[in-house]
Amino acid sequence: xxxxxxxxxxxxxxxxxxxxxxxxxxxxxxxxxxxxxxxxxxxxxxxxxxxxxxxxxxxxxxxxxxxxxxxxxxxxxxxxxxxxxxxxxxxxxxxxxxxxxxxxxxxxxxxxxx
Amino acid sequence: xxxxxxxxxxxxxxxxxxxxxxxxxxxxxxxxxxxxxxxxxxxxxxxxxxxxxxxxxxxxxxxxxxxxxxxxxxxxxxxxxxxxxxxxxxxxxxxxxxxxxxxxxxxxxxxxxx
Numbered sequence: 001x002x003x004x005x006x007x008x009x010x011x012x013x014x015x016x017x018x019x020x021x022x023x024x025x026x027x028x029x030x031x032x033x034x035x036x037x038x039x040x041x042x043x044x045x046x047x048x049x050x051x052x053x054x055x056x057x058x059x060x061x062x063x064x065x066x067x068x069x070x071x072x073x074x075x076x077x078x079x080x081x082x083x084x085x086x087x088x089x090x091x092x093x094x095x096x097x098x099x100x101x102x103x104x105x106x107x108x109x110x111x112x113x114x
Numbered sequence: 115x116x117x118x119x120x121x122x123x124x125x126x127x128x129x130x131x132x133x134x135x136x137x138x139x140x141x142x143x144x145x146x147x148x149x150x151x152x153x154x155x156x157x158x159x160x161x162x163x164x165x166x167x168x169x170x171x172x173x174x175x176x177x178x179x180x181x182x183x184x185x186x187x188x189x190x191x192x193x194x195x196x197x198x199x200x201x202x203x204x205x206x207x208x209x210x211x212x213x214x215x216x217x218x219x220x221x222x223x224x225x226x227x228x
Contacts, residue, residue: 002157035216043204043218058215090157103216105150105157 003027004106006091012112018079021109025072025093031055032074033094033103034066038087049074050096078111086113116141116207120219127226129197135190135222137179137205147188148206148216149179158204164188175199200226 003026013019025032034046036059045058049068060066063081068074078085088108094101117140127133139145146165150158162173169181179190188205205219 002159004157033216042220045215045217048215056215092158102160102163105159107155107157 002104002106004091004093004104006089006106006109008109009107010110010112012114013081014114015081015083017081017113018077019081019111021076021078021089021091021111023074023076023091023093023106025074025091026104029093029095029104030072031094031096031101032068032072033092034060034074034076035090035092035105036087037090037108038084041087043090046076081113083113086111116145116209116217118205118207118217118219120205120222122222123220124223124225127195127224129226129228130194132193133191133195133199133224135203135205135224137188137190137219139186139188139205139207141186141207141209143209145207145209147179147181148208149173149177149188149190150204150206150218151175152202152204152221154201161190161203195224195226197226197228199224 005024007022031050033048037043046060048056052068066076090108091106092103094103119138148163149161152158162171164171164181172178177192202221204221206216
């Protein structure tokens with residue numbers, strides 16, 4: 001158990017819908033990262049937050065957005081869902097945002113878009 | 115930009131045999147290197163990392179990896195595998211400055227049979 005929690009574990013929805021994925025980092029961790037794992041794209045970095053502020057963006061679509069709240073939990077919002085958005089979405093956290101900080105991964109949320 | 119190549123998508127091996135999972139990377143700047151393991155229906159767990167110093171890195175569960183700068187490789191090895199080592203293994207790189215975007219390889223599935 002990494003100490004990072006993600007809810008829900010599974011999510012099934014239809015095209016065009018909007019969903020919210022939630023992540024609670026390890027106690028004391030200030031930085032949160034979101035990754036997408038799909039069969040065709042592999043594991044890809046989406047976005048990073050540090051202490052409530054966006055720190056870096058990766059291959060995140062405009063239909064996707066995220067935020068980190070004052071209690072440091074984070075939410076990833078996916079809208080206008082397409083079949084291709086079906087994937088496993090991971091959240092990770094680290095103490096700081098330093099390059100050598102280890103990232104601890106949550107168990108993921110499996111999103112299925114029908 | 116950095117990239118990671120894991121040439122073997124699947125490696126079958128018998129229990130108690132040695133194994134090597136190959137990882138090659140490409141980067142124009144210095145990088146940190148990581149190996150993560152993903153057990154079925156779970157998140158990623160850090161096996162080991164190379165930041166600096168000794169090129170032979172020892173990790174958890176008896177795994178080790180050797181950083182070879184001239185060959186831009188970071189192969190993962192274990193002298194004797196167990197059934198419980200069956201999992202997906204991901205090599206990842208991160209530049210050693212700036213924000214910590216992890217770039218993952220496509221993964222190698224290790225299948226250990228009795």
